[in-house]
Amino acid sequence: MKKAARLFDCLEAQQQEPKPDFLNAKINGEWKSYSTAEAHEKIYQLAAALLEMGISPGDGSVEGRNKVGLISNSRPEWLITDLAVQLVGGILVPLYPNTSTKEMEQILAEAEVACIFVSDAELCAKVTAVQKNVPTLKTIVSFDKITDCVHFESLLKPTSEVDKKRISAISNRITENDVTTIIFTSGTTGRPKGVMLTHKNIVSNVVGSGKVLLQIPVVNKRALSFLPLNHIFEKMVTYIYLFYGFSIYYAENMDTIGANMREVKPNLFTAVPRLLEKVFEKIVIEGQKLSGIKKSIFLWSIKVAEQFENTGTSLWYKVKLAIANKLVYSKWRAALGGEVKAIILGSSACPVRLEKIFTAAKIVILEGYGLTETSPVITVNQYQINGRRFGTVGLLLEDVQVKIAADGEILCKGPNIMLGYYKNPELTAEVLADGWFHTGDIGQIDQDNFLKITDRKKEIFKTSGGKYVAPVPIENRMKESPLIEQMMVIGAERKFTSALIVPSYPNLKLWCEQQNFNFNSAQQIVEQEQVIALYQSVVDSFNSEFNHVEQVKKFKLLSEEWTINGGELTPTGKMKRRIIMEKYKQEIEHLYQTETDKTLVAH
Structure with missing residues (x-):
């Protein structure tokens, strides 16, 4: 250039x-x-x-x-x-x-x-x-x-x-x-x-x-x-x-992306994790329609992909990966036009499971991090193997500096930092204090200079017992379950942590069909005791990874997906937590009616 x-x-x-x-x-x-x-x-x-x-x-x-x-x-x-x-x-x-x-x-x-x-x-x-x-x-x-x-x-x-x-x-x-x-x-x-x-x-x-x-x-x-x-x-x-x-x-439009990809045959494109989740949902739904040996191979290929690591894999794993690539992953790439080498992700955190699955299929996921105020990229995972790491947002961009403040906030400096906020000198001075842009995000840099985002500073809450809880890592980890589409962890000034959960309805309906459950609506599905028990088992399986105060003690399954048009998401797909809290105020109050620490599921 x-x-x-x-x-x-x-x-x-x-x-x-x-x-x-x-x-x-x-x-x-x-x-x-x-x-x-x-x-x-x-x-x-x-x-x-x-x-x-x-x-x-x-x-x-x-x-x-x-x-x-x-x-x-x-x-x-x-x-x-x-x-x-x-x-x-x-x-x-x-x-x-x-x-x-x-x-x-x-x-x-x-x-x-x-x-x-x-x-x-x-x-x-x-x-x-x-x-x-x-x-x-x-x-x-x-x-x-x-x-x-x-x-x-x-x-x-x-x-x-x-x-x-x-x-x-x-x-x-x-x-x-x-x-x-x-x-x-x-x-x-x-x-x-x-x-x-x-x-x-x-x-x-x-x-x-x-x-x-x-x-x-x-x-x-x-x-x-x-x-x-x-x-x-x-x-x-x-x-x-x-x-x-x-x-x-x-x-x-968003509904024609798949068809347009097959026509254009692009080498790369940008996306948000939400789109990646939707693409994989369709892949799983199509795979579940298979039968016999074909279905077994499909399910096996996903397990192989979930074990993918950028470096240090064994020869036997590489053999399995090559077989899965020939029999299954090649068809995924064909559905995206056949020429896609990489997808560049931004806006919000991507589940590590999805990053591994797509990268194993030779569709390399390059997740980055930044804000509008930083033009936007601060860090990004790279295509070269030694320049990417799952669970991180990558390495610093050229000429961009980052340091971690005493409270864990990510501070940034470089030619990419905005001039300021239009007609708002007070807020500009606040976020550009000491010559560093204050991102509002909490993170850490590992020994190899990969940045990891752990939470939003303003989203960390304190329970009534005085313990701090960072909701984003909990949400991101639990959303790796194919059964959870969206999730918001709550508990500010309460005795325990709970959550609102939007199920992944395509996957949940498949499960219901396999269990011979009949249903007429999403509301009817989330009220079934077997479904609530299923999600209890999912939440319990992840809770063991978090300390006591971070564990989700209660949850409420919701029948409606959060959307931009519904007002729960920003145009870039981020949760409007205050709006969601207000919209589901009654459901949240029901979760905390007894204010007990006993693990119960809200019906």
Whole structure:
């Protein structure tokens, strides 16, 4: 990669290696490709249109520069808009498509957004509904053609030499220290905060993370993208693709990922652990449909994969792995297009069991760690065997420093650390105390410099007996059971620790069928004594790994999965603990009615 200072320097890099399928999206059942030249033309045409709309760098300050909003599914137009805004010195303010109307209004007003791009009629209606309360918002542009809204394509007109000179004059003045985007965090603990990231912040992460991705043996340099592009993880990785000559294919939606993979045959993609869990659930369900020797081989192959270690395996194990690979794992890879070498995971902790299973199947799981404020990667497991370790989030990225505070909090310093929170100097000073960014996460670094996350600082609670409990390690360990989909450990100011558990219903229904249990609904399943006893045995099997105060003494099985739309999860899939506690207040009170330390299951 040629040395770059700004994100839009990727345009020059792409001209050295133009591609016919640079950006790709499926429209009406057919893949539509933009060549490098076509995409660049649209970027400059949109940049000229933005200048005509009055978008400019203003006086050069963060407050003085125009803000451009963007709410859309992942598609080529998203990236074209991002790069056009950069070229004219604007600041992009991206939002999740499922952002609530109230939160959308707060963000657009606080950021003083001047114009906004949306993907479709539904989002246009949401923005129109709040526009009257956002005085600065003058223009709404839609990627889809809809009534009474400016259409994206209508803005794109041939650029004149005058336009090109105006764009160049502005872009040439933009430095690596200029803010390129303000990303509002998903807010697990309250009101979203506007994270100001500079070109240098993100480019440094692109360079460091890019060196890790270059270890992956790619065949066709194709990547499938389906995570939201307004999340810094997907955006940063996208710029790795742009700088390193990849073609990007955007999945139609979350339900078509499997089919799109088989069509695109990507070498790698980014994901969250939740998706990996869903993929494996489908694999298990299909395997359970087999019979006789085929089913025995399938179940045996999973046991082999669960024993996988990155180093130090015996010759006999390697023989078993080779057999399982030929008979079973090869079919898994084929279902993902046949060319996938690695999956890069972020956002939340991945169960070690899943990491082992997929890596054993030659789909190497590279789990990393970071925050929006760190652009985002701090550490990541690498493709090379000596650079990855199960149960950790990997090694430090190049030029990134980490130290562990006296209370165990992870502190970070480096070129990836944000400029600060927009219009919030007090909170900025608090999290950047002593020149180190305070992550809010608790962790430890082992003798080989691998970082392990042990908990969230704000999520550790104290029982009424004065004992501290870190819920995340308990949740992560128990979620390794194929029967547990989601789990939240509770017990603040209570006499003992308990939990809310969302079963993995595909696996639980299989078990019920094998036991000849009839059921009509999820609620009916979780009320059956045999099912409660089953989960008691699962919880008991894990409890032995924790000390007395950490052991889950009671639990409640829930009939509904926690979702983003339901309000229990943030757009990045993290639990909103306060919301969940409030929603299931009655169930929690029932768990603690007797305040006894006796192990009981809540019916």
